[in-house]
Every structure is written in C-alpha cells, then in structure tokens.
Amino acid sequence: MSNTVARGFHHAGIRVFDYEKTLKFYKEVLGLKEVLSWGEGDKRIAILEFADGSCIEVFAGGTDEHKPKGAWLHIAIATDNCDEAIAAVRAAGMEIIKEPSDSTIKTRVARHAFCKGPDGELIEFFEQK
Numbered sequence: 001m002s003n004t005v006a007r008g009f010h011h012a013g014i015r016v017f018d019y020e021k022t023l024k025f026y027k028e029v030l031g032l033k034e035v036l037s038w039g040e041g042d043k044r045i046a047i048l049e050f051a052d053g054s055c056i057e058v059f060a061g062g063t064d065e066h067k068p069k070g071a072w073l074h075i076a077i078a079t080d081n082c083d084e085a086i087a088a089v090r091a092a093g094m095e096i097i098k099e100p101s102d103s104t105i106k107t108r109v110a111r112h113a114f115c116k117g118p119d120g121e122l123i124e125f126f127e128q129k
Contacts, residue, residue: 011055
C-alpha cells in the first residue's frame with residue numbers, strides 16, 4: 001500500500017528584502033504568473049505559479065532576523081533547456097554559481113546549473129535527460 005498523504009509539491013515560501021525586484025525576476029525572467037497577492041508594505045505576499053501549477057510564495061519585509069535556521073538548501077526549477085535558463089538569468093544580471101553541466105547518478109542523467117536569485121536565494125535549474 002502506498003502513502004497517499006503527500007501527493008506532490010505545492011509551493012515554497014521565501015521572505016525577501018526587495019519584494020519588487022524579486023517579483024520582477026520570477027515573473028519577467030522566469031515566466032511565472034502572479035495568481036494572487038494581498039497585503040500592504042512589509043506585509044505584502046504574492047503567489048507566483050509555474051506552468052505545472054506549483055508555486056512560490058513571496059513575502060515582503062525580510063530582515064536578517066527572518067533568515068530561518070535550517071532552511072532549505074535551494075529550490076530546483078524544472079526546465080526543458082538548462083542552458084537557455086542560465087542565459088536568461090545571466091542576461092538579467094543574476095550571479096551564476098555553477099555553469100550548466102551533465103551529471104549521472106546511477107542510471108539518471110540530468111543537466112543542471114545554479115544561480116543566485118535577486119534576494120540571494122540559491123536556484124537550481126534542472127533538465128531531466
């Protein structure tokens with residue numbers, strides 16, 4: 001019998017220092033769609049949706065005290081073309097941490113790369129081969 005309690009990934013939340021810059025990056029560079037937003041000032045929140053329906057929840061009002069302990073290491077974004085994804089974030093001025101490369105773990109082959117997002121968050125682009 002399989003476990004049906006957790007049926008998939010829905011969203012990840014990130015509290016950011018520069019709310020507008022972060023929204024612009026995820027919407028204009030990566031193509032996410034803003035499906036919901038609410039609040040004012042440092043209490044603004046937006047839900048940004050990927051093509052597959054999974055989301056990123058962006059919270060305004062980030063400060064050093066909001067940086068969580070034991071946070072996720074990175075978020076991996078599925079892409080059909082890792083090289084194009086890195087070219088897009090490079091053109092947007094984001095810092096590239098790891099250039100695209102192929103990896104094989106047992107029988108699984110993937111191409112992946114890392115960049116920093118507008119608020120310093122670590123983003124992996126993952127192309128399943």
